[in-house]
Amino acid sequence: MMKIANSIGPVTLALAAALAACRGSSAAPATKDTPAPAAKTAPAAMNMDSRTPLPLTAMMASHQKQEMRDHLKVVQEISAALTKDDFDAIAKSASRIGWSEQQAMMCKHMGAGAPGFADVGEHFHKTADTIVDAAKRHDRAGVTAALDATLRTCVGCHDTYRQEIVDDATFSKSAGSSGMDASCPMMRGK
Ligand code: HEC
Numbered sequence: 001m002m003k004i005a006n007s008i009g010p011v012t013l014a015l016a017a018a019l020a021a022c023r024g025s026s027a028a029p030a031t032k033d034t035p036a037p038a039a040k041t042a043p044a045a046m047n048m049d050s051r052t053p054l055p056l057t058a059m060m061a062s063h064q065k066q067e068m069r070d071h072l073k074v075v076q077e078i079s080a081a082l083t084k085d086d087f088d089a090i091a092k093s094a095s096r097i098g099w100s101e102q103q104a105m106m107c108k109h110m111g112a113g114a115p116g117f118a119d120v121g122e123h124f125h126k127t128a129d130t131i132v133d134a135a136k137r138h139d140r141a142g143v144t145a146a147l148d149a150t151l152r153t154c155v156g157c158h159d160t161y162r163q164e165i166v167d168d169a170t171f172s173k174s175a176g177s178s179g180m181d182a183s184c185p186m187m188r189g190k
Pocket of ligand 1: 054065066068069071072073075097117120121124150151153154155157158161162163164
């Protein structure tokens with residue numbers, strides 16, 4: 001216990017110092033055109049990350065992370081339901097990450113600036129459908145196998161891509177003709 005506390009101490013102190021430094025900064029607050037001072041530290045972190053950048057606007061990135069947190073919740077709900085062999089609950093939760101036209105469109109928009117991303121996303125949602133299928137058959141081993149296959153697609157995508165926040169103009173440029181438009185569910189405040 002002491003050992004853990006000792007090893008965490010310096011990190012906590014360093015973090016506190018960094019935060020204090022941020023608060024003490026006399027730089028002007030962030031505006032639409034001038035990013036917050038903290039943003040200057042982002043490139044350093046990015047240089048250590050060799051994954052393929054997925055260019056997204058700040059709004060899209062925030063939306064994606066929100067979706068991701070719900071994906072994780074789905075997995076948790078499925079594990080909980082598995083302990084009770086509650087196949088209806090499994091099917092219901094898994095269908096939240098299942099394939100749909102709307103999902104496919106979202107993956108296409110999100111991945112407009114990153115080759116292959118939309119395909120990985122679609123493959124993920126289709127794999128998640130196999131959890132629903134197995135649950136409907138009340139096939140416990142099938143559900144666990146499908147859950148494993150689905151988690152592999154989560155892991156695979158995370159190993160490959162990282163978010164990169166860009167401004168609207170940069171996103172449109174990187175996305176080319178497949179960029180965001182009013183038809184995207186995200187632009188309708190889904
Ligand atoms: C097609 C790609 C893709 C798939 C599939 C995918 N993710 Fe993600 N996920 C991402 C990206 C990109 C990020 C941002 C990672 C980064 O920038 O470091 C992310 C981030 C996350 C985060 C962090 C959210 C936050 O608030 O910071 C969680 C949690 C997460 N994903 C869970 C999951 C789970 C669980 C699954 C599968 C059930 C999944 N993801 C499938 C691409 C994907």
